[in-house]
């Protein structure tokens with residue numbers, strides 16, 4: 001059985017711990033920092049055996065070295081960003097498979113937020129670890145790539161099964177939702193979701209993971225009908241003050 005734990009760190013980052021009860025392996029996804037992640041694993045009686053990075057940004061890799069030193073874990077990350085993540089032991093790209101015990105995770109390329117951004121798809125857990133590519137009602141900023149690339153990423157991700165849980169790396173949902181309401185004022189699914197999100201946040205609770213089905217219904221970037229529309233929406237969100 002696979003268990004997944006959410007570790008909130010820094011201002012709004014989420015690090016995910018993925019634990020396989022059979023092999024006792026635990027993967028830390030995008031550890032921004034080491035201390036709270038090591039403590040969260042220890043509190044559950046888990047030992048981190050792997051780190052999986054989605055992209056080079058320091059708030060996704062900052063804990064790599066210290067966690068590896070403390071645990072002897074193996075660090076896997078995007079081959080295309082190896083020069084920017086000196087702590088990588090294993091370099092992966094589209095089509096590669098990484099294992100947590102007996103469970104496979106398939107690597108897909110999702111460039112745009114960064115040039116070598118990857119995601120990890122784990123069918124046994126119905127899970128997608130998407131880093132800063134897909135957020136609840138949002139997508140990552142296009143720092144090193146194009147709207148065309150992000151549009152292609154959305155096509156890859158929306159093709160996943162409805163009930164795939166999407167583990168994003170930030171709690172951005174409320175801000176994304178305010179823009180989503182402005183982008184699609186007639187979309188009742190967004191309005192309903194925002195009421196739930198506002199209630200969760202008022203109680204200080206997390207709004208992720210999300211699901212592929214929910215994103216298909218409420219995400220203005222996944223729902224953009226063309227590259228041009230995605231580009232317009234991304235630019236509008238970048239300057240949106242809702």
Ligand SMILES: [Zn+2]
Nearest residue numbers: 055057113132
């Ligand atoms: Zn990032």
